Amino acid sequence: MRTKLAVAAVVLAVFPWFLHDYGLQVAIQALVLGVFAMSFNLLFRNTGLLSFGHAACFGAAGYTTALLVSKLRWSFAATLPLALVAAALVALVIGFFSVRLTKIYFTMLTLAFSQMLWAVAHKWYGFTGGDNGITGLLPPGLLGNPKGLYYASLVALVLVSGIIYIVRRSPAGYTLRAVRDNPARAEAIGISAFEYMVAAFVLSGTLSGLAGFLHVAWQHSAFPDLLYWTTSAEVIIAVILGGSAEFFGPAIGAVVLVVLEAVVRSHTQYWPLALGMVLLAMVLFFPSGVISLFQRRQREEVPRAAA
Amino acid sequence: MTGLASAASLFLLAVGLSLIFGALGIVNFAHGSFFALGAYFLFALTRGDAAGFWHYLPVAVAASLVVGAVVERVFMRRVLNRAEHYQILLTYALLLIIEDVSKICFGADYKSIGMPKGFEMPVFVLGIPFPSYYLGLVGLAAAAALLLWLFLHRTRYGTLVRAVAQDREMLEALGVNVPLLFTVIFALGIGLAGFGGAVSLPLQSISTGVAVDAVISAFIVVVVGGLGSIWGTLLGAILIGEIQAFGALVLPEFSIAFTYVLMAAVLLFRPWGLLGRPPAVRT
Numbered sequence: 001m002r003t004k005l006a007v008a009a010v011v012l013a014v015f016p017w018f019l020h021d022y023g024l025q026v027a028i029q030a031l032v033l034g035v036f037a038m039s040f041n042l043l044f045r046n047t048g049l050l051s052f053g054h055a056a057c058f059g060a061a062g063y064t065t066a067l068l069v070s071k072l073r074w075s076f077a078a079t080l081p082l083a084l085v086a087a088a089l090v091a092l093v094i095g096f097f098s099v100r101l102t103k104i105y106f107t108m109l110t111l112a113f114s115q116m117l118w119a120v121a122h123k124w125y126g127f128t129g130g131d132n133g134i135t136g137l138l139p140p141g142l143l144g145n146p147k148g149l150y151y152a153s154l155v156a157l158v159l160v161s162g163i164i165y166i167v168r169r170s171p172a173g174y175t176l177r178a179v180r181d182n183p184a185r186a187e188a189i190g191i192s193a194f195e196y197m198v199a200a201f202v203l204s205g206t207l208s209g210l211a212g213f214l215h216v217a218w219q220h221s222a223f224p225d226l227l228y229w230t231t232s233a234e235v236i237i238a239v240i241l242g243g244s245a246e247f248f249g250p251a252i253g254a255v256v257l258v259v260l261e262a263v264v265r266s267h268t269q270y271w272p273l274a275l276g277m278v279l280l281a282m283v284l285f286f287p288s289g290v291i292s293l294f295q296r297r298q299r300e301e302v303p304r305a306a307a
Numbered sequence: 308m309t310g311l312a313s314a315a316s317l318f319l320l321a322v323g324l325s326l327i328f329g330a331l332g333i334v335n336f337a338h339g340s341f342f343a344l345g346a347y348f349l350f351a352l353t354r355g356d357a358a359g360f361w362h363y364l365p366v367a368v369a370a371s372l373v374v375g376a377v378v379e380r381v382f383m384r385r386v387l388n389r390a391e392h393y394q395i396l397l398t399y400a401l402l403l404i405i406e407d408v409s410k411i412c413f414g415a416d417y418k419s420i421g422m423p424k425g426f427e428m429p430v431f432v433l434g435i436p437f438p439s440y441y442l443g444l445v446g447l448a449a450a451a452a453l454l455l456w457l458f459l460h461r462t463r464y465g466t467l468v469r470a471v472a473q474d475r476e477m478l479e480a481l482g483v484n485v486p487l488l489f490t491v492i493f494a495l496g497i498g499l500a501g502f503g504g505a506v507s508l509p510l511q512s513i514s515t516g517v518a519v520d521a522v523i524s525a526f527i528v529v530v531v532g533g534l535g536s537i538w539g540t541l542l543g544a545i546l547i548g549e550i551q552a553f554g555a556l557v558l559p560e561f562s563i564a565f566t567y568v569l570m571a572a573v574l575l576f577r578p579w580g581l582l583g584r585p586p587a588v589r590t
Contacts, residue, residue, distance in 0.1 A: 050391065050392050050395070097571070097575055100575075101574065101578055103391065104334055104391060104534075105574060105578045107334075107391075107395075108526065108530050108570075108574060109571060109574040109575070111523075111526070112527075112530075112567045112570040112571040112574060113567075113571055115523065115567045116564050116567040116568060116571065119561070119563040119564035119567055120561070120564050122563070123561065123563065123564070229523060230519065233399055236392065236395070236396070237396065237399070240392060240393075240396055270407045270410075270411070272403040272404075272406055272407045273403065273404055273406075273407035273408065273411075275400075275403055276400040276401065276402075276403035276404035276407070277400075277404065279396055279397070279399065279400035279403070280382070280397065280400045280401075280404070282396070283386060283389075283393050283396050283397045283400065284382075284385060284397075287389070287393060
């Protein structure tokens with residue numbers, strides 16, 4: 001595992017010097033979605049909760065950056081702390097209400113909250129620009145340079161992976177999985193399932209905010225689409241496509257998804273059709289994600305909601 | 308009036324979703340796509356000419372029923388007992404595929420159709436002209452609701468449909484062909500969505516992207532009314548239809564946001580919906 005990681009790190013570090021401009025853009029997109037997917041999986045893997053509200057955290061951070069830069073002329077990098085705070089707050093509100101519900105009701109409530117934010121961003125022309133979005137945000141310095149942004153995203157991915165690794169191995173991580181596997185029993189031995197799940201939601205949402213910030217730096221704009229439910233669907237696809245049970249599965253899924261999209265789109269306009277086919281094949285034939293195609297041993301099963 | 312007409316359309320869209328969730332436990336993200344598909348079928352059959360509306364409507368609905376039955380047999384069946392994120396991904400995959408296939412088959416431009424025969428003239432309510440087809444649509448939706456209620460509560464097979472939502476294993480033990488029942492329910496739900504799409508075509512044009520918005524509206528309606536409850540879906544559709552119609556007049560900027568606030572509030576205080584039944588304790 002160590003040698004594999006070291007090889008991957010070296011490859012990722014020298015990678016941009018061998019890419020032309022378009023390739024570099026694709027690589028940045030993959031890294032940003034990778035950060036988002038890893039953050040999403042922190043919640044999904046450890047609590048079994050399938051959130052359709054992560055677009056809200058992603059978009060809240062993105063819009064915070066876009067608004068501060070366009071309205072108050074803040075420098076781009078200086079908006080990062082506030083963007084993360086915004087994502088954390090949104091996650092706190094959504095998580096606080098939503099984790100009381102289970103299964104599909106949880107998913108529906110997170111969906112409702114994030115659609116609420118979308119509806120406001122979409123219609124409030126005076127403040128968010130409505131569906132015209134906020135455009136022309138050119139980050140100066142490091143973040144404005146494609147190579148610089150690539151390395152910033154790579155650092156973000158390493159950072160997020162490190163945090164998730166620490167959380168997974170901490171007592172809190174074990175507690176979370178205890179709650180996931182048997183909430184009644186966890187409560188019986190004195191664990192507050194509610195507090196742990198809200199905390200996981202907030203951490204996961206905050207890290208998703210980092211991806212939202214990077215996304216705006218990469219796109220130089222923010223649109224209501226960031227908050228729409230299809231953004232949440234995309235990250236879920238990346239996570240499951242890669243394999244949610246593997247540590248780096250979500251990041252790998254993000255890379256596969258983004259590269260596949262770039263390749264398909266260069267040949268045909270029917271990318272959704274191709275993605276639909278891939279998803280069908282995945283659900284029916286390799287449900288543990290692409291990563292499972294390259295390894296024989298089966299790791300621990302994905303938590304399955306009780307039927 | 309506008310609110311009632313859109314409520315009728317929403318009801319037809321959402322009731323199938325509710326029915327399918329109640330019985331199969333599957334949240335169908337492709338439901339809006341089948342709604343759009345019904346409209347596309349009707350448009351293709353009539354070639355955009357309103358004269359063939361009544362003639363081809365049953366054909367479009369029959370086509371939707373067949374599509375529903377085939378999709379259930381080929382795909383849904385295989386994820387019935389899997390974790391729900393697989394069900395969501397599968398139906399999302401269907402959404403993407405149907406979206407692009409209908410773009411290939413029918414083109415990406417806006418499609419609409421004139422008022423069907425018998426409803427060409429406007430009616431006047433309080434001196435304001437409304438398309439008389441508003442009444443036609445409400446009537447069709449009410450008829451569908453009534454027929455569905457009669458089917459579910461007054462026929463033997465309808466009783467089985469309600470029973471399977473409560474205890475599938477017991478029904479299997481009693482010798483009922485549950486897989487066939489699931490196919491019938493799914494086809495019925497999709498047929499209703501296709502019917503809804505087809506009869507809504509004179510009032511709202513159809514194009515790519517409709518499906519993605521429609522399925523979310525359907526979610527709001529069934530969540531507000533109660534997943535699995537027909538009368539709840541009816542109530543939800545009327546509430547949401549009217550909120551959107553009045554909101555568009557009073558506070559156009561936030562009427563959409565308000566429907567989501569309502570959805571969240573219902574989920575928080577009555578997760579089983581306004582007219583739904585609290586889930587029985589299951590072991």
